[in-house]
Amino acid sequence: xxxxxxxxxxxxxxxxxxxxLRLFLEGHLYGxxxxxxxxxxxxxxxxxxxxxxxxxxxxxxxxxxxxxARIERVDVFDSWPGFRDLLKGVRGRSWMREQSGILDExxxxxxxxxxxxxxxxxLSPPRLVFHPPIEKRYLQRGKGxxxxxxxxxxxxxxxxxxxxxxxxx
Numbered sequence: 001x002x003x004x005x006x007x008x009x010x011x012x013x014x015x016x017x018x019x020x021l022r023l024f025l026e027g028h029l030y031g032x033x034x035x036x037x038x039x040x041x042x043x044x045x046x047x048x049x050x051x052x053x054x055x056x057x058x059x060x061x062x063x064x065x066x067x068x069a070r071i072e073r074v075d076v077f078d079s080w081p082g083f084r085d086l087l088k089g090v091r092g093r094s095w096m097r098e099q100s101g102i103l104d105e106x107x108x109x110x111x112x113x114x115x116x117x118x119x120x121x122x123l124s125p126p127r128l129v130f131h132p133p134i135e136k137r138y139l140q141r142g143k144g145x146x147x148x149x150x151x152x153x154x155x156x157x158x159x160x161x162x163x164x165x166x167x168x169x
Contacts (some may be wrong), residue, residue, distance in 0.1 A: 008150040011043035012065065012139075016051030019109040021058060023103050024048055028069065028125055031083075031110070033074050034117035039150050041074045046121055047129075047156070049136060049146055064133025065156065069123035076140045080107060090122050134159045 013032060015021050023029050030046060047068045055063040073090070077083045087096055087103075096103065110118075138159035140147050158164075 006031065008039050008043045009153055010045045010047050010151045010156060011040050011071070012047045012049055012146055012149055012151060014051055014145050015048040016053045017109065018054060018057055019102070019105045021050070021054050021061065023071075023106055024067075024123070025060065025126060027099050027102050027124045030121040030123065031118050032042065032104075032121075034119045038119070040119055043071055043150065045069065046071050046123055047151070049139075050133070062133050062166055064130070064135050065139070065159075066128055066130045068125040068129045069126040070120045072124060075120045075122070076117050077120060078115070080110075080112065083118070083120065130156070130160050135162075137166060138162060142144035 013030065015024060015030075020030070023031065030048070032040075045068050047065050048060045049065050050063055052063045055061050061067075075086050075090075077086055084096070084103075091099075134156060136143065138147070139151070139155075
């Protein structure tokens, strides 16, 4: 997939389980269900919103948006062998051996339905950018999963200062 020069700056998704958190923090990857209408392939950066469940289970993260990672590439796969083949090409066999614990945990965690496709987001090392984290109430109205997935850095900095961005007013 080719990124457009006018693409979105930051793509955000919810992370609320330990296997996905480890994949992001240690593996510098993110996987999600493929959506053909998604802005993900056009985004330059990825910023997960850590949910309360995962924040309570892991000492390195707090609830909210705190980390940002540059997106290096986005690929689509439809099976566990397809995922492994992608990783071999992107990160190499030795990386896969080093990260076998994360990958085994992820294999048990992900469910596979026939014909289901997933997106694999290959990331640069995540950077802690927002401390304290950006609270969800400043990114959207209501609670629950993120209803908006694309942001500019300006949107995130406005929300970090506990203000509602213009798009939500």
